[in-house]
Amino acid sequence: MQKVKLPKVNQFGFFEIRLESIGGLGANVAGKIIAEAGVVGMGFNGSNFASYGSEKKGTPVSSFIRYCDADRPVRINSPVVEPHILGVFHENLVARLPIMAGVKPDSIIVINTDKNPHTAREYLRLVGGRVITVDAIKIAYEEKVRMNSVMIGAITRAMEFMDKDAMKEAIRETLGKKYENQLKANLRGFEAGYQQVEIADFDEDGRFPFIPFKESTSQWGYLNAPIGGVVIEAGSSVIKNNQSSRQGKIPLFHYDKCIHCGMCETTCPDYCFKFIPKEDEKTNKVQMFNQGLDYQYCKGCLRCVDVCPVEALTEELEAEHEIEKISVRL
Ligand code: SF4
Ligand code: SF4
Incomplete structure (x- = not known):
């Protein structure tokens, strides 16, 4: 009832x-x-x-x-x-x-x-x-x-x-x-x-208008889709943005703990990390050094946190950090 x-x-x-x-x-x-x-x-x-x-x-x-x-x-x-x-x-x-x-x-x-x-x-x-x-x-x-x-x-x-x-x-x-x-x-x-x-x-004070609902339609149909259903947009390019895929958590990079082993870069599905060549003070050889990651491409899967052997990446709440400040541009 x-x-x-x-x-x-x-x-x-x-x-x-x-x-x-x-x-x-x-x-x-x-x-x-x-x-x-x-x-x-x-x-x-x-x-x-x-x-x-x-x-x-x-x-x-x-x-x-x-x-x-x-x-x-x-x-x-x-x-x-x-x-x-x-x-x-x-x-x-x-x-x-x-x-x-x-x-x-x-x-x-x-x-x-x-x-x-x-x-x-x-x-x-x-x-x-x-x-x-x-x-x-x-x-x-x-x-x-x-x-x-x-x-x-x-x-x-x-x-x-x-x-x-x-x-x-x-x-x-x-x-x-x-x-x-x-x-x-x-x-x-x-x-x-x-x-x-x-x-x-x-109150409805006129500051923002009512937006009518419009059903979204795909830009590709059977008449114009590329043969084989090829995805024609580039992956990790400047137009790609994975931020809305994150579920509130991010990997946070700690430079002082990093041993620059490259495990995170090898594991990351979206190539978020930035490594640059520098001379190593101990060996005098040029090596690749991890600078951190570009959060524009990070979808928050946290696989990098799992593989880092020295906890140089930790799982954190996104809301507690200013992404623009900690992001490294690729
Ligand atoms: S896996 Fe950890 S230690 Fe290795 S490069 Fe990445 S952040 Fe640094
Ligand atoms: S959380 Fe996932 S997407 Fe983001 S940097 Fe780590 S491995 Fe890459």
Whole structure:
């Protein structure tokens, strides 16, 4: 039986949520859990599906959730165009993709960021509405969980009609079966995400315009794609930017510990490190010396940290460092 009435619905009778993320952050699973909590726990009718490209870590992912009253059939199965709630799992997406499209002055944005809602509103260029910020990466790091449970907590806070226990039950059902040993930590992450939010409301003051949703179409089709499906863009070139693939962690280089063995450079899939030839003071021979890495190309896989034999590379939180200052231009 349906427990409560939905606070608002669109012209088709749906309350809609869109999650914007990158592969590897768990937005797909989060979408399933949020949909299940609404249907099983709250008694709504609902649906969920995700859209992603090559299912590769770091590539854009969207997940769409719809709720409607229990007596209404769900006959729409298209992307959510004008969400009542937009969940942004990775703030770098804002600058790279039109994820704010379709967000209306009465929408709620839940964004993973270490900034406050006022700063977030500026870079989101939000027409108006409610901004809820949560430092999901930091919480996930502290609680040793994946950040999707933290984001589910913050999104539950945004849905004032949602019973918190219904969401917890959906987490137990979905994550408890697969990752039983991590269930307690995930529930802790959920609770922290629910509690540790900052909320601010903004009037539609005309500073930023409404951006209509436009379905993205591929620039290559069967008429113009290169034969054999060749990727014609260069890999680690100046136009390539891997920053939005990182999931909040970076390798940090410590020059004083480095023995310049080259293991990191050999291992790095994106050739991020800069080595220059210099005369070695001890041997008087010219050798290659590691200067650090260019974070523009670093996707944060942390393989270099694993292989470094002397801990000259350490795993750190990206938010605690000024990337521009520690980056070495290739
Ligand atoms: S693997 Fe470690 S020690 Fe070797 S060059 Fe890289 S940072 Fe330096
Ligand atoms: S984390 Fe290390 S190995 Fe991975 S892309 Fe960045 S520099 Fe290369």
